[in-house]
Amino acid sequence: SYVKDRKQFGTPIAGFQSVQFKLADMLTQTITARQMIYLAASKVDNNDPQAATYCAMAKRLATDLSFEVANEALQLHGGYGYLNEYPLERHVRDLRVHQILEGTNEIMRVIVSRQMLQDDALSSLR
Numbered sequence: 001s002y003v004k005d006r007k008q009f010g011t012p013i014a015g016f017q018s019v020q021f022k023l024a025d026m027l028t029q030t031i032t033a034r035q036m037i038y039l040a041a042s043k044v045d046n047n048d049p050q051a052a053t054y055c056a057m058a059k060r061l062a063t064d065l066s067f068e069v070a071n072e073a074l075q076l077h078g079g080y081g082y083l084n085e086y087p088l089e090r091h092v093r094d095l096r097v098h099q100i101l102e103g104t105n106e107i108m109r110v111i112v113s114r115q116m117l118q119d120d121a122l123s124s125l126r
């Protein structure tokens with residue numbers, strides 16, 4: 001709603017193709033993260049032996065992508081995005097910590113790659 005409202009150079013910034021491309025990527029990343037979380041959740045529900053590996057993939061992907069999306073949203077708000085009058089800067093700070101909390105994203109990669117490198121494990125991860 002902000003990019004449709006905010007005008008620069010006599011036009012809403014939503015009219016710039018570079019802004020439209022950002023929006024398209026942000027939605028794609030959000031849906032990708034959500035689908036990965038649903039996949040990991042279904043592995044947990046079904047007591048899949050690889051559930052922990054899928055959860056590590058989902059945690060890493062969703063926290064990285066959600067941080068990127070919030071950071072892009074802040075950028076689209078320009079200077080207002082950085083000010084605490086708008087919620088964007090808080091979303092970016094709050095999301096940043098999830099790349100660290102509950103096991104850092106490097107440790108999530110350790111979990112995934114360790115499983116990948118085990119004999120016969122790859123076929124059950126596809």
Ligand SMILES: Cc1cc2nc3c(=O)[nH]c(=O)nc-3n(C[C@H](O)[C@H](O)[C@H](O)COP(=O)(O)OP(=O)(O)OC[C@H]3O[C@@H](n4cnc5c(N)ncnc54)[C@H](O)[C@@H]3O)c2cc1C
Nearest residue numbers: 096097098099100101102103104105106107108109110111
């Ligand atoms: C706001 C906040 C709230 C928290 N709440 C809780 C809580 O309620 N309960 C709780 O138990 N903990 C809590 N924590 C702690 C949090 O879980 C840890 O900060 C987190 O697990 C990372 O551990 P660390 O800080 O010791 O980092 P370190 O383990 O010292 O990591 C430092 C860096 O080294 C990297 N690294 C470490 N080991 C490896 C490795 N083997 N391979 C590759 N890279 C590696 C890490 O990825 C990271 O980049 C909280 C932290 C914060 C910031």
